[in-house]
Amino acid sequence: MPVSGDEGQAATFALASAAYRDNVVEDIKKTDNDWHQTTVKAGRWKLVRPNLGEAFSRAVVDRMLGPGRKPLIQSFGAEPQVVVEHCLAANNIRRERDNRLSTVVALCGLIFLPGFLVWLLVFQLRTFVARREDKRAGAIATTLLTGVGILAALFLLKMPFSGFWGWYARGCVVVPVLGWFWAKRICERTANDLRARWDGLLSGSSVGAKVPEAVPRGPGETAAEQLRQSLARLSAEQQSNSVFYAGPKGILGMGTRWGAWQLAEDLVPADPAREIHPFRSWDVVRAIHDQLRMLERGPLNTGGFPRPSIRHWIVTPIGEKATAVARPGGTDVDAFQIKQHAIQEICNKQQFGSGDRHYLGVQWTLWDGQLVITMLITVTVLHETLRIEVTGHALGPVNPLFTSKPEAPAKEVSKSFKPWETRTVKLPLVTADEVVRLAARAPLGWYPPLQKWLGGSLVLPEPFGLRHAWADQPWRHRFMADDALRAATPVLRVVHSAALRVLEENGVNIEKFGNRSSVLSGLVQDASPRKADLYDA
Template identity: 85%
Template sequence: MSFGTEWDGPQVPVSGDEGQAATSALASAAYRDSPLEDIKKADNEWHQSTVKPGRLKLLRPNLGEAFSRALVDRMLAPGRKPLIQSFGSEPQFVVEHAMAANNIRRERDNRLTAITVVCGLLFLPGLIGWLLVFQLRTLVARRDDKRAGGLATALLLGFGVLAALFLIKMPFAGFWAWYARAAVVVPVLGWFWAKQVCESTARDLRARWAGLLSGTSVGAKVPEAVPRGPGQTAAEALRQSLARLTAEQASNSVFYAGPKGILGMGTRWGAWQLAEDLVPADPGREIHPFRSWDVVRAIHDQLSLLERGPLNTGGFPKPSIRHWIVTPIGEKATEVSRPEGTDVEAFQVKPHAIQEICNKQQFGSGDRHYLGVQWTLWDGQLVITMLITVTVLHETLRIEVTGHALGPVNSLFTSKPEAPTKEVAKSLKPWENRTIKLPLVNADEVVRLAARAPLTWYPPLLNWLGGSLGLPEPFGLRHAWADQPWRHRFMADDALRAATPVLRVVHSAALRVLEENGVDTEKFGARSAFLSGSVQDPMPRKADVYDA
């Protein structure tokens, strides 16, 4: 599929792609019209969003406006901070939909700005009066008092009555009398015109929101990212930013943040260690020299056969097996720094550097090497990662297997749009209620959008006046709003079941290497058998929290 004639990339993840549900759920947030404060419901214990209040309630953004703007600024701005990989989702797809949502709103705001100029700025005294009334009405309606809503409506009606009396009993005559009448009436006519524009755009945004969650093909047109000529430097810069985003998503460098676990992979829920002395199998001979990388390479080859089994019962899907370079950062760190230098190219640590880290950096400061086997399941809602590291200190070989699990996207992102309704008492049966449909865009919303429209040309001022969204740092699109998988029975089962086969494959491959190099594997075999029993304990734990 393609973005019409304006984009050559895929519109949506096609059926069968990993991460379709999670990616579409995150992308749908760009089209939502719910209150901005709802984003706090999706935060988890490790990653907290920041709702930055503005100076005027009338100019406050909704969730979709703030989310799409914050996402584009954070992920595509020149000189941005490094991002955390979004395992189980496609961040470029989400960013493209955020850009598309911004474009739709920009077209609406251009039309609203024209209406504001014609029906507002030319009749500024009347516009200011109506805006003050709506601002006062908004402040009154936000009070906790149950009578506040009725009082706010009465305030608007009262001002309308005063406006009507003003039109009938004009205190002056001539040109200014007719101008005063127009200043009262024309902003109201402009409001009705703006309401039609707002409702049309709201229907479009909600259709895209629902389409993403239902799996239909929803295109994200971003023509500004396709250079049409050599002079379009902005389009070329945007294209390069998207390419950088894709390259960083494929990086083999990750970050360990203490109790938060490996950012992007989730917290560590289990750890199993096999550690024994390297003793020659034949007391009269020495052990053949080998390195940690030799053991890791054998484990890598054996893990690639995990999808095979003696019975035709489904079993494991094909996993992703990669070598990871893990950099430690502080638990409260707000940014990360990716490895740089001659050993890094396009955010990828080169193979010879990976091998050197695996063999030498096993104690003290510095990056560490882990071999990872990862499954993306449940349409990207569950990411299971098993990490293996091999170390040799003095005469002790240690093989450690750890389990990480990243749970589903918070339910805030999977909720579909609902038509606004209200329950009222029946006229003939006041003890019973009936549900009535409300307008998709109410009076306050039209005024809010019309007031924001002229300021959208300069977002910093609009953010200062109305407020904005601060994304959790270090920011990664997927892990920022991920729930724990342990509340979902089948997801928890999948995570726990993966541990035993991986552990046994790792141990069998390691024991084979040890035997080939003349190492006595009796103690290793006994320890492996013990771990094979303990790994079947069905209780996930907070392995990164050391209760010392």
Template identity: 80%
Template sequence: MTVGMGYEDAFGPQVPLSGGGSQTATFALASAAYRDNPVEEIKKADNEWHQTTIKAGQKWSTGLFRPNLGEAFSRAVIDRMIGPGRKPLIQSFGMEPQVVVEHCLAAYRLRRERDKRLSTVMVLCGLLFLPGLLVWLLVFQIRTMIDKNTNKRASALATTLLVGVGALAVIFLVKMPFTGFWAWYARACVIVPVLGWFWAKQICESAAKDLRGRWDSLLAGSSIGAQVPEAVPTSPGETQAEALRQSLARLSAEQQSNAVFYAGPKGILGMGTRWGSWQLAEDLTPADPTREIHPFRSWDVIRSIHDQLRMLERGPLNTGGFPPPSIRHWIVTPIGEGAKGVSRTEQSADVEAFQHRTHSIQDICNKQQFGSGERHYLGVQWTLWDGQLIITMMITVTVLHETLRIEVTGHALGPVNPLFMDKPSAPTRSVQRSVRRWETRTVNLPLVPTNEVVRLAVRAPITWYPPLLNHLGGTMALPEPFGLRHAWADQPWRHRFMADDALRAATPVLRVVHAAAIRVLAENGVDTEKFGARSAFLSGAVQDPSPRKADLYDA
């Protein structure tokens, strides 16, 4: 039982319901678990950096065992994000990946319950009357192959084939070539699989209505949560439930990690490409030539910037302005543009639960400024447009010889692909009117077509063993390094207001960073005249309204 604007109760883990105001991206991706579109449609959501791969199954069995989008997506996400021995993940900023995984688990459970009922139908109406079942399956397979042809004549031929076989079946029932037990068994082999199809159709339509209702509710923002009772151990002996609970907890801990990865032109994975960069670099000279500069470190400057960034939400005018940002210290690791995976440390002297400890952050900030290794960045991040836009400004301070450099870079991650925002629609078809043939009318089609009922019924008995099902029907391979948010994100620059928000955030952040840094320099006896002049120049340059591909060097 679910409650509005709250959490699941004893029926499952605590899952935020879809009444949340900033969960658009989360529930858009979660809705993919309930979809019944063709699996190939996921390719429409690919972007220039991340492509999903559809692995084909056996040619002879593709039509019967090939998964649809919801089946393939659920299985792929579950295996990749909480499967045993999985590879590290990329954080999904602006959304909750655990909620998506739990909806995938819920969708998988609903389909398994449907498949159990269909398996019963297959045993009672198919396996016991196997000769008739095989003949009908052969007919449907031939019909499916013919029906794939876009030619109208081929489509008519497919329908004629089915009608013709039905007529032959009736003749066979009337003119039975033999008598006795086998005569009645032969009649049953013709009739019972057809009755089983009608039974299976009722089961499939009931399940389809449930899945589509959840799909529609997630996108509509109503209060529907993912029920995952198998993730709640009820006794100490339930090792499988405990393992699932620990996997979800580990997923949440990894989502909170403060380590990110820079993949060249792809930008920081999970934060988007770098669209702008502004650098202030001047020599450290004493304000008083008779006195030396008071020693300070990069961390002192970063700490002052951190304190001032907390004031971004305040302003002299009551005009709304910035919402409260997320301000965090990030450890950035460089990886290759074509890297197929990343490496994370869960526990060590410098890391606890995937997060670098404070002393490790300070050491990297002060010492690792040149050569190989990780780098420190201070990030200020806004999650806007109900989680559809992620704006991140990254600040780093380096000191080489007598030159202090303050670099501010802008990263933006756009909305999830519109494919995930499509609501379910009733299947229809336009046909010509019988009298006025120059006009067309729209007719409603069955929610679950004939071929789909056959596919689901045939798949059902082997869904308990996914490796065989994957071998026969194929699978979906997710783009690596994988993170739910950046894998299917579009660029924000095609949306006028999103682009405006990203560009507007740069100027206030840059000015706050420079003011905080110059204050620290002045307190430690540094001549800030050149820094101030350079800051004023950058303050004007940052107002250039054109985002650029800052990581594509023309060299």
């Protein structure tokens, strides 16, 4: 992953905070845009539906570490391994809570099963009533629970049984309620822990993800070794120099293409009596590469560009609606990295027709990872025409859903004697329905596929990459838009300057190239974002 400019991890921690959230899972739909949509898959039993943090952490871990997983898109401006580790840590915290809740359910539920099932049915009916759109639904649900409580008290006073079954019937009424209070304390303790981690990640405090199961402690711990290898594979794929162009979606992970400038002129000898000295596209690209390293330097000490990441990229075209990608393989690829000699061959030979293409990229990661600016340069030679194309890509900040901090539950109610005024009433962090939901889900955690089948899950957008799946456009943020637009002019001029020098050294008449470069230099000063990949044809 390119590390340059602002080296903070705001985008990484914002995405990681989703693993600890307790919002309703449907909130993830607020992040949908024209290119990526996250699907909320409904379950068979609404009482055990997951919240956002539970569904997100499970979906991310399964997608990014699961056996036989499909290739991932690089997360420029973020560290996917950190996000995955926080998802694993959140799963561990919830697993410990579920273990305790399972003990409570076994002692207070299974032993007194008739009463447990009756109380569970009451809460199921209460949940069904409360979810209706009728404004009186909440009051009806509360009345239902209160009425059942009164009936339970009358049942205890007027017990129709005696002896052992009488005492057992009393236990069926009372013990599940005592178990509920016990479970509530467990749930509140875990909820406070998760919220503290959520707030800590967004506040900049050091919140580490403890994943002890990723460290093998002996040769027999195959599960830990597999997890360690999966995390290592994830990091290696993040460093890959292979990317994918998905039509109007732009280059996946780098954002949509917002601008393009092309310099194309004929190769004419400077001296008609002599031929042009033979050179290849790679010679021009290498000169541009060396010159781009000087971008951070300037004649004035006024800040300017931070150190960019300059890399050679191999771009593979895929369909706009493709749901998967296939990374290049073979002897020319080592640990997801396409070797230098293969890059050079693609640059010189694959310029027309099918196949991958070579691009030289200069990339800045700014605003603590919330803005990724990428300028891509490609050089092609067809017949006697040399074309140098510079395109701009921008990936904006993560959706505001991921940057919202936890708030204490509260609601506004009218004052008793001044109904025209309102006051804020604090609500419990863990409600009665939430305790029942968590207690019902806890035993299912022993077999996650059954838990997902009953409660539901998230289906992540494909092709999946943590960063681009939930990124917004940067153009609504004035300073981010300014940064993206300002980068175009100096990059374009450096590219043209380096290319003209190579042409001149090889005996090419650069008069037309120079004129055309001057025209583009003027046009780029009026750079404005456009949908450059949407052709009006």
